[in-house]
Amino acid sequence: MPLESLPILDLSTLDDGPDAAEEFRAALLAATHDVGFFYLTGHGLTDDDIATAFATAEKFFALPLEHKVRLEMVNSPHFRGYNRTGGELTQGRVDWREQIDIAAERDAVTDPAAPAYMRLEGPNQWPGGLPELRETFTVWEQRCAAIGSRLLREWALALGSPADVFAAAFADRPSTLIKLVRYPGRRDDDRATQGVGAHKDPGVLTLLMIEPGKGGLQVEHDGGWIDAPAMPGAFVVNIGELMEFATSGYLKATTHRVVSPEPGDVRLSIPFFLNPALDSEMPVIDLPPALAADARGVTQDPDNVISGTFGENMLKARLRAHPDVAARHHADLVGRPASGDA
Numbered sequence: 001m002p003l004e005s006l007p008i009l010d011l012s013t014l015d016d017g018p019d020a021a022e023e024f025r026a027a028l029l030a031a032t033h034d035v036g037f038f039y040l041t042g043h044g045l046t047d048d049d050i051a052t053a054f055a056t057a058e059k060f061f062a063l064p065l066e067h068k069v070r071l072e073m074v075n076s077p078h079f080r081g082y083n084r085t086g087g088e089l090t091q092g093r094v095d096w097r098e099q100i101d102i103a104a105e106r107d108a109v110t111d112p113a114a115p116a117y118m119r120l121e122g123p124n125q126w127p128g129g130l131p132e133l134r135e136t137f138t139v140w141e142q143r144c145a146a147i148g149s150r151l152l153r154e155w156a157l158a159l160g161s162p163a164d165v166f167a168a169a170f171a172d173r174p175s176t177l178i179k180l181v182r183y184p185g186r187r188d189d190d191r192a193t194q195g196v197g198a199h200k201d202p203g204v205l206t207l208l209m210i211e212p213g214k215g216g217l218q219v220e221h222d223g224g225w226i227d228a229p230a231m232p233g234a235f236v237v238n239i240g241e242l243m244e245f246a247t248s249g250y251l252k253a254t255t256h257r258v259v260s261p262e263p264g265d266v267r268l269s270i271p272f273f274l275n276p277a278l279d280s281e282m283p284v285i286d287l288p289p290a291l292a293a294d295a296r297g298v299t300q301d302p303d304n305v306i307s308g309t310f311g312e313n314m315l316k317a318r319l320r321a322h323p324d325v326a327a328r329h330h331a332d333l334v335g336r337p338a339s340g341d342a
């Protein structure tokens with residue numbers, strides 16, 4: 001029978017003794033082998049934390065357009081800042097959403113000999129008139145990174161590896177990214193039904209918070225789509241291409257998309273992406289025989305070659321999604337092979 005909804009996992013059961021923890025790990029492995037997506041409850045963020053995050057995101061989107069465009073991503077060689085509705089592409093088609101991208105706050109790398117992907121490191125563009133946005137999402141980033149690190153330890157154990165097998169890649173300068181996203185309601189013409197087009201996430205792990213009461217997210221499974229509406233208080237968690245790479249395809253990076261809300265409706269979401277340092281190599285896990293027998297290999301797509309170096313994947317994804325930033329700041333990289341010399 002086709003699956004009708006995503007599996008649900010409760011992170012707090014990890015504190016209920018070794019048997020409960022073992023059960024959690026088995027469920028984690030099954031969910032991300034079969035579906036690649038699950039709901040996560042018991043993660044420690046309260047309803048108040050979540051309500052504050054959405055209220056802050058709403059305040060940002062309510063700013064006049066002339067304030068928001070001062071922070072436009074096209075100003076940033078590091079792919080940070082605001083994209084107005086229609087400012088991003090997936091599979092070459094316009095996504096009908098507006099958003100601000102906030103990544104790890106660091107200085108830009110000035111060494112001209114650094115690999116091209118180090119250009120992704122740099123400062124964010126923060127809205128001057130809304131200081132609470134920086135406060136709220138700096139804390140959100142820390143909380144989500146801690147939840148993500150905990151999940152990575154449990155995956156490591158479930159995969160028969162030492163708990164810290166992924167830790168080195170994340171220890172120094174992990175690449176975190178938060179997007180605040182607003183999907184306007186569908187208009188009457190067709191092109192506006194793609195909130196975000198079908199894609200896999202390029203990194204390791206995504207913790208997505210959807211505005212309470214909203215649908216729209218669909219997850220590919222067995223040749224069909226599973227609807228994944230907001231579940232009160234829960235994250236939607238999924239793995240990306242680099243986790244598929246690390247497990248030789250035992251875990252699955254799953255295609256998903258967001259269908260635009262009905263005309264007149266609006267949907268907010270807050271995806272958090274946890275990724276290793278740009279210049280780190282994601283370890284390829286030595287799977288126990290029982291799991292290795294079920295590893296499907298990494299999906300081979302000549303248009304989307306997956307590298308073990310996270311920065312290569314991320315740069316490729318960013319150049320593809322934001323051709324205006326690429327043209328203004330990275331003309332030297334446009335049209336180069338998907339994976340190759342930095």
Ligand SMILES: O=C(O)CCC(=O)C(=O)O
Pocket residue numbers: 179181196201208210217256257258269270271
């Ligand atoms: O907004 C959502 O529900 C999902 C967004 C998404 O898949 C992404 O930004 O990668």
Ligand SMILES: [Fe+2]
Pocket residue numbers: 199200201256
């Ligand atoms: Fe995604």
